[in-house]
Amino acid sequence: MENTILLGHGSGGRLTHELIKELFVTHFDNPLLHEQGDSAILPGCNEAMAYTTDSYVVDPIFFPGGNIGKLAICGTVNDLAVSGAQPLYLSAGFIIEEGFPFDDLKKIVITMAGEAQKAGVRIVTGDTKVVNKGQCDKIFINTAGLGFLPEKFRDITSGKRVCAGDRIIINGTIADHGMAVMAVRNFASFTTDIISDCAPLNSLIKSVLDAGIDVKFMRDATRGGLATVLCELAESHNMSVHIYEEAVPINENVRGMCELLGFDPFYVANEGKVVMVVADNDAERALAVIKQNEFGKQAAIIGEINELHNGKAVLNTVVGGSRIIDMLAGEQLPRIC
């Protein structure tokens, strides 16, 4: 029935994965693409390079805690950082709708410059296209990023060294970004103080790697939320991922909004959250290092890898029950009653 692209194809869940696997990877077929990490790892002269790209189409373009420009820098920086790479250079491509206020563009660009400086990356090339009114929604931004990847971190993106006993850490509360955007987009009638978690994570990640912690896997939990990362981890290496619901940090206001609207916070987008799998004996030390960073104050160990349900992510619920965590099928739609 589906011979057209649906919004669900962009949700980051099951439909997105099928689209990538069955169309893009099939036709663009090459070994570098096959790894399917957050960045492609390219062979270099001395060190390998990590290369990534992402497009940003958020609506509204200004939201509590950031704007589309901040997302465009942080998102791409984070994709490099979670691959174990040190982000260095970015490109920035703008598609702008005719009639877009110049002041808004300026605000976005100034934000981008500030975030790039904070993250220690330089925007070294770019492109601008303006399209007729109605042909894009205000402004779309694409950024690509390049960084160097030390050989010793080469396997982080694939997660191939993950094994039973390893622990799973997240650097803070989940679902803030998605609910912050949702609140301003759809619910003008009620006010919340939810703020997007959008942040560059490269300094946090660098501090963990510099501390010599054995990080075996990292991914930023963006679209599709924490649940999607956990499913990818479980499915890609047939591992058993076990999560303790009560250990997963979530802000009360976010939880309240999710309860009210029938959203599962595990599937709601984040823009400043990294999921790390570390060796068991490094877990407490990793947590301590992460907590020292401004973006890791509420970090927590949320689960472990075991051998109970290979290929599946299982959640121990707050009341002691257990259930499977699956990838989101389409868009997360609110329930009726």
Add this chain to the structure above:
Amino acid sequence: MKYIDEYRDKKLVEKLQAQIKTASTKQVTLMEVCGGHTWAIQKFGIPSLLPDNIRLVSGPGCPVCVTSRSYIDRAVAMSRLKDVIITTYGDLMRVPGSTSTLMLEKSKGADVRMVYSVLDALKIAQELPSKNVIFLGIGFETTAPASAAGIINAQREKINNFFVLSSHKIMHPAMAALIEEGVAINGYIAPGHVSVITGAKIYSGIPEKYGVGCVISGFEPVDILQSVLMLVRQIEKNDCKVEIQYKRVVNYEGNVKAQELMHEVFTLRDDWWRGLGTLPCSGLGISSKYSSFDAEQMFDVQVEPTREDKGCICGLILKGLKKPTDCKLFGTACTTANPVGACMVSHEGACNAYFRFSK
């Protein structure tokens, strides 16, 4: 979080678990009627907390699931009309009609918008007077009063480009019909939100006529386990009756104001339920007094002939006769990404809940 965490207390859950185990000696099948309960039961992993002799089956209380294909087909046909905006609660967008879905129509250019309340739809109508805004009124007594209020507001504010396509249904005829059909149920975990509106009184006929107890339950794990315990005790003592576990919001008479609104705007009609067929006086049509707001009356559309998918056993699942895993399409041809039957679409649908949480 206040008013939630108390009902997810692990110690209380363990206590209830132990009490259920002690109290229950017989093999029992309890049906949770409401889709909200199905979702909560799967989300918290309740089945893994119950002894083997207690079986929970899902009933016909997911509004998306029992809605007929012909209703979706009609909504799809209306979405193709010029200057029409379809407004709907989210879940309904993905429900397969005979050959299309509202989401597919949206991707082809139809103006289909998700709303959280009928008042949002009304606002769209007010803001866009040159468009005809059709609100898809689905759900039981929980959502029907809101649709009624929408129509009354539209009349008062003289908004004449707002319409409701009603598929509203009332709950208790389906609960009686299931037992009439011979579905073996020892007790009903009766719907919580519906009962806030109707009151507990609507279930009184079920224990009297069929000897099946009804406990109106809340939606948190402690609520559900306490309701299971109350039903188990009824069954063990052979003393079936209507009881309210969800006392913090449900009483015997219900929300009289909301009931009056429903009676003002809707009239009872025979209605078709997936799995149960046509049940007398189980649906809510818009009464002639408000026919100018009735999309069915106001928009003459050609609706395609209804085509049901072969092999889909949603009907049997909704009657609690089969489990989702008994269906040969489950997890293969029918998944949450590509649902065949309505039970796979809604988060409240039994197949969706099974697929996501326990496959």
